Amino acid sequence: MKVLVPVKRVIDYNVKVKVKADGSGVDLANVKMSMNPFDEIAVEEAIRLKESGVATEVVVVSIGEKKSTDTLRSAMAMGADRAILITTDQGVDIEPLAVAKLLKAVIDEEAPELVIAGKQAIDNDMNATGQMLAALLGWGQATFASELKVEDGAAVVTREVDGGLQTISVKLPAIVTADLRLNEPRYASLPNIMKAKKKPLEEKSADDFGVDITARHTIVTTEEPGTRQAGIMVGSVDELIAKLKEGGLV
Template identity: 55%
Template sequence: MTVLKILVGCKRVIDFAVKIRVNSARTAVETADIKHSLNPFDEIGVQEAINLREVLGKDKVSEIIALTCGPSKSQEQLRTALAMGADRAIHVETSKDQTLEPLNVAKIFKAIIEKENPNLVILGKQAIDDDSNQTGQMLAGLLNWPQATFASKVEIDKDSITVTREVDGGLETIRSKLPAIVTTDLRLNEPKFVTLPNIMKARKKPLTKFSLQDFDIDVTPRLETISVTEPTTRKSGTKVDSVDDLISKLKSAGAL
């Protein structure tokens, strides 16, 4: 059986419980003094790597590496991944206000993969801040690797991977040779609670830093955000006493 070396993407995003506000310039959402956390889909990816190690055994999963591209504070999310059970972390540091588009992230991941030579890469299917759902697919294209997106179940058999994925019509099961790219869906697993002793241990695990200048990659933005606005406020509903009242109101509103 192939010994796995797993690379997992870990993005820093605004915490899912925070109410998003548009900044005063209307160019983006407000991020100053806002709680951030590990992207939930990436957290599932880290947990899946750990689950594979538990199922297959430590001798069959040689290493789990957490990788992020982002500002210096992104180390917090890498430490979360390390506390969950990743062995070491890699941080490609960007400036505080720099935003990397999915293609740029995929190119950086490709460069790291060529250095580290993992045979399984697990990414969240999307990040909850931009919902792009592009990086995993772009990375597979750049590497010319097979991909299995929206995974709800992952199984390893010798040198192949079998993934059950969610599609519009139900579930689809696909199998491919390793190396491969997998992106996670919500039903793949439920991340376990991180204990304080593991958080303390994570501080001593290795974390390697790179800068964008270490890679010959053009990260010039190809997209421009013109403006960002909040969704329109939904009008309150009206309660009706009967079906006749409902039909009457629908007719008066031109809906019938």
């Protein structure tokens, strides 16, 4: 069984993001970039499926600028077998629907039985690509997975929902999106990092697939989050109740 995993290059989660002075976007100059954490979890799960004998090949795909090769090499250092990079305009983060269309084109060529994706990217928090991809393919989907088993031609997935945990079974081929508690990704060893440099990495462009990646939305402005207001101390329960009433909370 072939497993395909989309991965995205994003600002490292430890970096404090700064907004450009003109509000046109986020400042990426000299900023550390890394693999989207949810995608890293998806890669780890695919590798575990291969190690358990369920999967035979793990293919990682990234869509973005040339520098995304570093992200793909990181995935291959973890244990992925090969990679595909679909290049787009430098510095342009394309929208989820365009990403889903490009991934569909790759899936049509690669014919995987299972796609494991991160539930969302931490740079835009769209949480839409996996669902759109399932709709375009006409495949079953299981989102927010905290546990995954493949058995009898189906993916049995435990999902995190508002009411607790939900277990569903989706017939393969299927799309699964990884939540935070699905697993803990491994660290790549130095020998595996060296081996990853020799693993095949195929480069294509969005034009090769005939997919229109023109943006349908325009970013009007980008702002820093508002600062939290300082709290106040009250001397008694009666004063607290009075303050709550004044604030319209009661």
